[in-house]
Amino acid sequence: MQKVIIIGSGCAGLTAAIYAARANLAPLVIDGHEPGGQLTITTMVENYPGFPDGVMGPDLIENMRKQAQRFGAAFRAGTVTNVELGQRPFRVEAGAEKHECETLIVAAGASARLLGLPNEKKLMGHGVTTCATCDGYFYRGKEVAVVGGGDTAMEEAIFLTKFATKVTVVHRRNEFRASKIMLDRARSNERIKFLTPYVVTDVLDCAKNAVETIRLRDSNNGKTLDLPVDGMFVAIGHQPNTKVFRGKLEMDEAGYLVSKGGARSSVPGVFVAGDVQDHVYRQAVTAAGSGCMAAIEAERFLEAEGHAH
Numbered sequence: 001m002q003k004v005i006i007i008g009s010g011c012a013g014l015t016a017a018i019y020a021a022r023a024n025l026a027p028l029v030i031d032g033h034e035p036g037g038q039l040t041i042t043t044m045v046e047n048y049p050g051f052p053d054g055v056m057g058p059d060l061i062e063n064m065r066k067q068a069q070r071f072g073a074a075f076r077a078g079t080v081t082n083v084e085l086g087q088r089p090f091r092v093e094a095g096a097e098k099h100e101c102e103t104l105i106v107a108a109g110a111s112a113r114l115l116g117l118p119n120e121k122k123l124m125g126h127g128v129t130t131c132a133t134c135d136g137y138f139y140r141g142k143e144v145a146v147v148g149g150g151d152t153a154m155e156e157a158i159f160l161t162k163f164a165t166k167v168t169v170v171h172r173r174n175e176f177r178a179s180k181i182m183l184d185r186a187r188s189n190e191r192i193k194f195l196t197p198y199v200v201t202d203v204l205d206c207a208k209n210a211v212e213t214i215r216l217r218d219s220n221n222g223k224t225l226d227l228p229v230d231g232m233f234v235a236i237g238h239q240p241n242t243k244v245f246r247g248k249l250e251m252d253e254a255g256y257l258v259s260k261g262g263a264r265s266s267v268p269g270v271f272v273a274g275d276v277q278d279h280v281y282r283q284a285v286t287a288a289g290s291g292c293m294a295a296i297e298a299e300r301f302l303e304a305e306g307h308a309h
Helices: 011-022 037-041 057-070 118-122 132-139 151-160 180-187 284-304
Strands: 002-007 028-030 074-076 082-084 090-094 097-106 110-112 143-147 166-170 192-195 198-204 213-218 224-228 231-234 238-240 270-272
Touching (some): 037 057, 037 110, 097 284, 180 192, 270 284
Parallel strands (some): 166 192
Antiparallel strands (some): 082 090, 090 097
């Protein structure tokens, strides 16, 4: 029987593990299907406080993990396949392993939706990215493409004009899902150009480990077009990793878990942290902050019930 189980090992889960371990709760962290979360596919992180020269995403995660282990957190590889939250102790299944816990912290994160191109994965962090606020700075004086047609794509494109000399929004249809206000704002920005209706079919050049060109196909006539760019920002949305909690925890229509104040979820004793409940900020530092909140909430919950020590 665990006092605390944490699902997810990105910034939110690992910060929760550090705090819970320091409170002598000996948390068990289940890595999840993307161990280390989205930072493990990020190369340089320059906006995490305390690193004036920046820090490599995987290094930041590795250091957090070591810090949690030093205070007594235990780790298990695996993806959670089922949870029973109808009564306590809660039950968590990860493959063949079954665990029971008094409190649960869900920090399973969200995955950026990708186009599904082989080279897109290979060049992730080397010119392909899913976060303008994280990586825009690296494209100062360069030309970039933003792929998508929703509010996120417009926000990213507008943000990128602070750095890039030209931003091309590529969208597969002529109509946009973006709200009129965001679309008008993007259209009125002279650094933003629109290419529609085009689908990205390839990203080049893997041999150079850098993005130089994206290959596009006209959705109407099938003709191809090569667009020279220094970076490609994929902005087609995120998918919260919450399938296993459907019908068990309250979520919004997009599948994000709903906070009932602080880190509390709709089930007492279950707490939420990081991108699994945040579709607005999605930053390493906000994920870490919410992981801290979840661990403190869990400790107080256990204390109130006399389980903490």
